[in-house]
Every structure is written in C-alpha cells, then in structure tokens.
Amino acid sequence: MLAQLLQFVFSGLTVGATYALAALGFTLIYNASHVINFAQGEFIMLGGILTVVFLASGLPLPVAILLALLIPAVAGVVIEKLTIEPAKGAGVESLIIITIGASLVVRGLVQVWFGKGAATFPAFSGSTPIAVAGAALAPQSLWVLGSMAVIVVALWLFFSRTIAGKGILATAVDPLAAQLVGINTQRVLLVSFALAAAIGAAGGILLTPITMTSYDVGIMLGLKGFVAAVVGGLGSGPGAVIGGLLVGVIEALTAGYVSSAYKDAVPFVLIFVILFFMPRGLLGPKTTERV
Amino acid sequence: MSTARDTTVATGTTTAAAMAVTTSSASPHGAGDGIAAAVEAPLLSVRGLGSHYGRIAALRGVDLVVGRRQLVALVGANGAGKTTLLRTISGVQRATAGSIVFDGDDITTLRPDRRVRLGLCHVPEGRRVFGPLSVADNLVLGAYGRRDHDAVADDIERMYQMFPILRQRARLPAGTLSGGQQQMLAIARALMGRPRLLLLDEPSMGLAPRLVEEVFAAIVALRAQAMTILLVEQNAHAALAIADRGYVIETGEIVLSGNGKELLYNERVREAYLGL
Numbered sequence: 314m315l316a317q318l319l320q321f322v323f324s325g326l327t328v329g330a331t332y333a334l335a336a337l338g339f340t341l342i343y344n345a346s347h348v349i350n351f352a353q354g355e356f357i358m359l360g361g362i363l364t365v366v367f368l369a370s371g372l373p374l375p376v377a378i379l380l381a382l383l384i385p386a387v388a389g390v391v392i393e394k395l396t397i398e399p400a401k402g403a404g405v406e407s408l409i410i411i412t413i414g415a416s417l418v419v420r421g422l423v424q425v426w427f428g429k430g431a432a433t434f435p436a437f438s439g440s441t442p443i444a445v446a447g448a449a450l451a452p453q454s455l456w457v458l459g460s461m462a463v464i465v466v467a468l469w470l471f472f473s474r475t476i477a478g479k480g481i482l483a484t485a486v487d488p489l490a491a492q493l494v495g496i497n498t499q500r501v502l503l504v505s506f507a508l509a510a511a512i513g514a515a516g517g518i519l520l521t522p523i524t525m526t527s528y529d530v531g532i533m534l535g536l537k538g539f540v541a542a543v544v545g546g547l548g549s550g551p552g553a554v555i556g557g558l559l560v561g562v563i564e565a566l567t568a569g570y571v572s573s574a575y576k577d578a579v580p581f582v583l584i585f586v587i588l589f590f591m592p593r594g595l596l597g598p599k600t601t602e603r604v
Numbered sequence: 605m606s607t608a609r610d611t612t613v614a615t616g617t618t619t620a621a622a623m624a625v626t627t628s629s630a631s632p633h634g635a636g637d638g639i640a641a642a643v644e645a646p647l648l649s650v651r652g653l654g655s656h657y658g659r660i661a662a663l664r665g666v667d668l669v670v671g672r673r674q675l676v677a678l679v680g681a682n683g684a685g686k687t688t689l690l691r692t693i694s695g696v697q698r699a700t701a702g703s704i705v706f707d708g709d710d711i712t713t714l715r716p717d718r719r720v721r722l723g724l725c726h727v728p729e730g731r732r733v734f735g736p737l738s739v740a741d742n743l744v745l746g747a748y749g750r751r752d753h754d755a756v757a758d759d760i761e762r763m764y765q766m767f768p769i770l771r772q773r774a775r776l777p778a779g780t781l782s783g784g785q786q787q788m789l790a791i792a793r794a795l796m797g798r799p800r801l802l803l804l805d806e807p808s809m810g811l812a813p814r815l816v817e818e819v820f821a822a823i824v825a826l827r828a829q830a831m832t833i834l835l836v837e838q839n840a841h842a843a844l845a846i847a848d849r850g851y852v853i854e855t856g857e858i859v860l861s862g863n864g865k866e867l868l869y870n871e872r873v874r875e876a877y878l879g880l
C-alpha cells in the first residue's frame with residue numbers, strides 16, 4: 314500500500330525533475346525577454362540524443378555528457394542570433410511563433426540525421442534498485458534528483474552572489490534601467506539562451522537511461538516543462554522547480570491509480586485548475602506592473 | 605525688462621563658439637575656473653542632434669555643450685523632448701542625425717553599456733530602481749561596468765554616508781522605499797558608476813516639497829565636488845538658480861540658451877516657464 318504510493322512518488326519526482334529543469338529554462342528566457350521559448354523541449358531531446366551518439370562513437374561518459382551540454386548551449390545561442398535577434402521589435406507573439414518554427418527545424422534535422430528510432434544508454438551507476446520501505450528506487454533516479462539539486466543550488470548562488478547573475482535579474486526587472494547601469498542586455502539574452510539550453514539538455518541526458526529518447530521526445534517534455542513553469546508562476550525560479558516536481562508526481566499518481574491513458578492529460582488539467590484559483594501560479598510575482 | 609547681456613537667443617543655429625564664450629563670469633567657481641573652462645575642450649558636445657519615434661521627429665538640430673565641472677540645466681514644457689535628449693545622449697535611443705562627442709570621442713553610435721564605462725551615467729525619469737532587488741544590490745549593479753572591485757565597497761560606504769536612509773534599508777527590496785528614498789537610490793546607483801557626466805532626468809518629480817529640497821541639496825553638494833551635471837527639470841526656477849548654464853527646449857529644438865542666472869531673468873523664460 315504505502316510501498317506502492319512511494320513507488321509512484323519516486324517515479325513522479327524523477328520525471329518531475331526533468332520538467333523542473335525544462336521549466337527553469339523557460340523561466341530564464343522568459344525573464345530575459347518575455348519570450349516563451351517553445352524550442353526548449355528540443356534542447357532536452359538534443360541532450361539525450363547527442364549523449365547516445367557520442368557514447369556510440371566511443372567517447373567516455375563524462376566527455377559525452379560535456380559535449381551534449383555544450384552543443385545545445387551553442388544551438389541556443391545560434392537560435393537566438395538567427396531568429397530572435399533579427400526579429401527584435403516584432404512583438405512577443407511573433408517571437409514565440411518563431412521559436413516554434415525553430416523547434417520544427419531542429420526536430421526535422423535530428424530526424425533526418427539520427428532517424429526515427431528510440432535509443433538509450435546504460436544508467437550511470439548500474440540499474441540494481443535500492444529498496445526503500447518496500448519500494449524500489451533506481452540509482453538513476455538519485456542521479457536525476459541529485460543533479461537537479463546541484464543545478465538549482467548553482468543557479469541560486471549565481472543569481473544571488475555574482476554580479477553577472479544580478480545583472481540578468483536586473484535586466485529581467487527593467488531592461489532600460491539595466492542598460493543605463495552598463496549592462497549589455499543583448500548579451501544577457503544570449504547567456505540566458507545558452508544557460509536554458511544547457512539546463513534543458515541536462516534533464517534530457519539524465520532521463521534517457523530511464524525513459525529512452527528519440528527525435529520527438531522534446532514535444533511532450535517541453536510542453537510539460539512549460540506547464541510546470543506556468544503552474545509554479547511564470548518567471549519564478551523556485552516556482553519552476555516546485556511546479557516541475559508537482560506535475561511529475563501528480564502525473565505518476567494518476568497513471569498508477571487511475572490509468573496511464575490519462576497521464577498526458579494531467580498537466581493540462583492542472584494548468585487550468587491552478588490558473589483558475591491562482592492566476593499568477595503558485596509563486597508568481599505579486600505585481601508585474603512597472604511605473 | 606531685463607534682457608541678459610550674454611543670453612543667446614538661439615534659433616537652433618547657436619554656434620558652439622558663442623556658447624563657449626558665454627561661460628559665465630558669474631560662475632560660482634570664480635574667474636580662474638571660468639578661464640580654464642573656456643580653454644579646455646567641453647566634456648560633452650552635441651551637434652545638430654536629431655532623433656525620431658517612428659516617423660515623428662522628437663529632436664531636431666539640437667546643439668548643446670556641457671563644460672567640465674559645470675552644472676547645465678535643460679528646461680522645457682511637457683513633451684518638449686528633454687527625456688528624449690538624455691536618452692539619445694546615453695544611447696538607449698538612436699540618433700538619426702548629428703553627433704555626440706564625449707571627452708573628445710565620437711560616441712554617436714556607441715552601445716549604451718560602453719557609454720556607461722566611459723563615465724556617462726544617467727538617472728532616468730521615474731527613478732526606475734530595480735524594485736525586487738535589495739537596496740544594496742541596486743548599488744552594486746550601479747558599478748556593473750567597473751573592474752576596480754576593491755573600490756566599489758568603499759563607494760557603497762560613501763553612498764551610505766551621503767544618504768544614510770539607504771544604509772538603514774540596505775537589505776530591503778528597493779521597491780519598498782518611498783518615492784523620495786527611491787530617488788536617492790537612483791542617484792546613488794548612478795554615482796556608483798563613477799560618472800564623469802551625470803545625467804539627471806527630473807529628479808524632483810512627484811516629490812513632497814521637503815524632499816525636493818533634499819534632492820536639490822544633494823545636487824548642489826555634487827557640483828561642489830566638481831561633478832559635471834546635465835540636469836533636466838520642470839521645476840525651471842530651482843534648476844536655473846543653481847545652474848552655470850541653461851538651455852530651453854521647445855518641440856525638439858533648443859530655442860534659448862545662456863548663463864543660468866540670466867536665463868532666470870529672461871522675459872521669455874519667465875513668461876513661459878516660471879509663470880511670472
């Protein structure tokens with residue numbers, strides 16, 4: 314009974330951590346530009362696929378992971394340079410549609426290059442489950458949750474302790490005032506895209522040994538990350554993390570106790586329920602007005 | 605009727621030479637400084653500046669010079685283009701004509717963050733402090749472009765001495781400060797950039813009379829420390845009273861310029877801006 318519940322919660326938290334990382338990506342870019350970057354899901358996909366490819370080519374795991382983080386980060390910068398930057402001043406709605414276009418291009422290219430098949434690689438430290446109160450916890454789940462915790466703490470330190478991080482926050486609050494204190498807001502946007510892409514890719518790399526990956530996993534993972542960001546309160550970092558874990562757990566509980574047929578509908582029901590009662594999400598900013 | 609001797613009634617074609625010559629003999633810095641200012645190249649020199657919002661011209665052929673260690677006031681009615689001129693000087697608004705030379709460098713097309721590094725610091729209209737960030741973080745961000753990190757801590761300490769209320773509120777979000785306190789913070793934040801030219805856009809706007817006095821006292825204190833200041837004010841009387849030079853802007857053009865005190869007694873200025 315309890316063991317079963319625990320089992321569902323474990324698997325929910327594991328997937329939820331990936332949603333949380335995707336949601337952090339949405340949050341970073343949203344704060345820097347008010348753009349919802351619907352290419353975020355493709356970074357998750359790239360992380361997994363690239364690790365598969367690099368491992369297959371014989372590179373050791375740490376190197377493969379490093380490259381699978383770096384390349385999506387570069388892709389994020391390129392997407393910003395080629396699509397968002399030239400269309401500056403086109404209005405946020407157009408920019409959002411442009412990101413959807415960019416995601417189609419990335420997905421299409423990977424489909425042609427990698428094929429439609431699913432792929433995976435072995436878990437980082439074996440797959441012998443650890444017994445916890447009758448439930449089985451996969452070691453890879455610990456990797457996912459632990460890595461998420463490290464990334465969250467690193468981001469928190471970056472934004473609260475470094476001048477570069479504070480500069481990004483300042484740009485999110487008031488881009489004009491940020492320029493007037495000497496912040497290159499264009500570069501803030503590029504850094505945000507690179508960070509968001511690498512964080513999303515990290516989620517994809519961590520999750521692949523558990524759920525496999527293929528050229529189109531980014532669609533669902535990205536959408537759920539978006540839901541998590543909105544549920545948590547768009548623009549809030551802690552909100553993104555809580556939103557991600559919440560979406561993951563509720564989804565797993567629904568799949569376990571109701572039917573896995575409804576699993577993918579859960580986040581979208583959740584978004585309506587939360588936004589109906591809390592229009593700004595769980596931890597959304599109290600006011601977005603600037604005088 | 606008291607027409608000031610060296611008040612230049614400009615029609616948008618005032619020559620810089622004429623302005624340099626009028627560097628006031630009544631300057632509170634004394635005659636020695638007056639001569640030095642006339643010999644030295646000006647710190648900021650704006651020539652034929654134009655700027656547009658879409659197709660609409662907000663600035664046309666603006667000529668303006670700010671000499672070193674001078675306090676220059678720019679006055680004009682609502683919508684005259686004062687904010688646009690400051691925005692164009694600090695680079696967040698594009699110049700569509702003319703040139704901006706700062707300390708001998710042509711900065712007309714330079715990125716705004718680069719201009720801050722050169723020492724052009726702008727206190728924007730409406731203060732625009734970073735509301736969710738702490739007062740201390742706002743000050744730290746004012747020094748964003750600086751590399752002399754050791755000196756930054758000392759400068760923050762100086763800001764706290766200049767505006768003690770900021771020290772008391774250091775850990776609080778800037779958005780929780782009162783309007784007057786936010787104005788002090790906005791000025792302190794700009795000073796953290798170690799400005800060589802401080803641009804102030806209506807620092808007294810929306811403040812209670814006691815706070816207006818406090819803000820003006822701070823400006824007078826800064827100029828006493830030889831800071832070069834370009835001050836935009838709707839409170840034309842108070843601004844011209846403390847200025848070395850004044851410019852009057854109307855619908856995007858400079859229509860009058862001259863010695864600050866003398867502009868105060870200019871018929872046209874008195875009628876249009878001082879309500880006398």
Ligand SMILES: Nc1ncnc2c1ncn2[C@@H]1O[C@H](COP(=O)(O)OP(=O)(O)OP(=O)(O)O)[C@@H](O)[C@H]1O
Nearest residue numbers: 657662680681682683684685686687688689729838
């Ligand atoms: N963002 C904008 N888009 C279009 N027109 C603008 C914009 N900002 C200002 N303007 C116009 O440009 C002109 C100059 O405006 P500006 O804000 O520079 O005037 P100002 O002298 O600072 O006025 P105020 O005393 O009200 O602050 C005005 O006619 C104004 O309507």
Ligand SMILES: [Mg+2]
Nearest residue numbers: 686687688729
């Ligand atoms: Mg204005």
